[in-house]
Amino acid sequence: MPATNTRRASARRDRTSATRATEKTNKKANVRRVAAVRGSRYATSPLIETRRSRIHGLGVYAIAPIKKGTRIIEYLGERISHAEADRRYARKANDDGHTFLFIASSRTVIDASVNGNDARFINHSCDPNCEAVIERGRVYIEAIRDIEPGEELGYDYQLTWESTDDPEDLALYACRCGAKNCRGTMLDKEPVDKQKVKQKAKRKSKRKT
Ligand SMILES: C[S@@+](CC[C@H](N)C(=O)[O-])C[C@H]1O[C@@H](n2cnc3c(N)ncnc32)[C@H](O)[C@@H]1O
Numbered sequence: 001m002p003a004t005n006t007r008r009a010s011a012r013r014d015r016t017s018a019t020r021a022t023e024k025t026n027k028k029a030n031v032r033r034v035a036a037v038r039g040s041r042y043a044t045s046p047l048i049e050t051r052r053s054r055i056h057g058l059g060v061y062a063i064a065p066i067k068k069g070t071r072i073i074e075y076l077g078e079r080i081s082h083a084e085a086d087r088r089y090a091r092k093a094n095d096d097g098h099t100f101l102f103i104a105s106s107r108t109v110i111d112a113s114v115n116g117n118d119a120r121f122i123n124h125s126c127d128p129n130c131e132a133v134i135e136r137g138r139v140y141i142e143a144i145r146d147i148e149p150g151e152e153l154g155y156d157y158q159l160t161w162e163s164t165d166d167p168e169d170l171a172l173y174a175c176r177c178g179a180k181n182c183r184g185t186m187l188d189k190e191p192v193d194k195q196k197v198k199q200k201a202k203r204k205s206k207r208k209t
């Protein structure tokens, strides 16, 4: 983690099977349940409302102008281990993959189906007006540009996947955001295994210089 202890969310986690390989590492770690975060300043927001979305099910919309950089809402829910998330949702992978999970760290997953707030209804967009920011294990949704009232909020889920994942399983994560630059999927641009190889090569070349 960078010195600021803040990192961009690269693992919005809505799925189980495709992330299983990564989670195996976590299972070896000292996983434990962490008490739910209480009393968040960002539990609700007067800037947004939740209603039907053209993208999928419910979505979250601006009801007031939102300035770029505004911290809008915290992604709240029960804080559980990766193993517990797998236990709860292993079957979902064969279904439609819909869950309210978000990876907050290598140890903690937030399950917003328990004590979750409106943040759980923010849909994925390939042309996002928001991003998820992880700060000291907590996840916040922030505006990355000015947002007009009536606009649907969206951030790039960047769901993690492996190059060895079953294409049929990956097809479950097709995107319907409707953006001109829609990449057709809620999955991250590259599989995690490829990202790791690249990162390793980068570290190696840095050591040489
Ligand atoms: C955290 S929920 C978002 C709220 C959701 N619309 C609902 O009513 O529950 C995430 C799920 O919404 C759906 N979803 C979100 N963004 C989508 C998109 N751009 N295209 C297709 N489905 C999307 C997928 O089923 C995804 O697993």
Ligand SMILES: [Zn+2]
Binding pocket: 125, 126, 127, 175, 176, 177, 178, 179, 181, 182, 183, 184, 185
């Ligand atoms: Zn899209």
